[in-house]
Amino acid sequence: MGNENNEYNEYVTFHVTAKDGSDVEMAVMDEFDFENEHYVVGAVIQDDTILDDGRYIYRSVIEGEDFKVEKIKREFDYNRIAQAYMNMEEA
Numbered sequence: 001m002g003n004e005n006n007e008y009n010e011y012v013t014f015h016v017t018a019k020d021g022s023d024v025e026m027a028v029m030d031e032f033d034f035e036n037e038h039y040v041v042g043a044v045i046q047d048d049t050i051l052d053d054g055r056y057i058y059r060s061v062i063e064g065e066d067f068k069v070e071k072i073k074r075e076f077d078y079n080r081i082a083q084a085y086m087n088m089e090e091a
Contacts, residue, residue, distance in 0.1 A: 027045050057085060
């Protein structure tokens with residue numbers, strides 16, 4: 001059996017477009033605020049299972065009861081935001 005903790009259980013999900021143009025469904029694993037912006041940490045969902053091989057951070061824009069995600073385009077910004085998130089996790 002697989003890791004029970006990674007089964008698909010009522011996670012909030014969102015979709016992003018991969019570099020190859022395909023649609024990727026992701027589960028929100030965490031949320032945080034940094035420098036007056038809101039971010040979500042997502043993990044890829046495949047066949048109703050949340051994959052363990054990576055977490056991805058997206059800027060989150062809340063629109064009423066829903067939200068959309070935006071890719072963090074500059075590598076420098078992404079690295080700075082990721083470092084801030086890791087520091088929050090350690091605290």
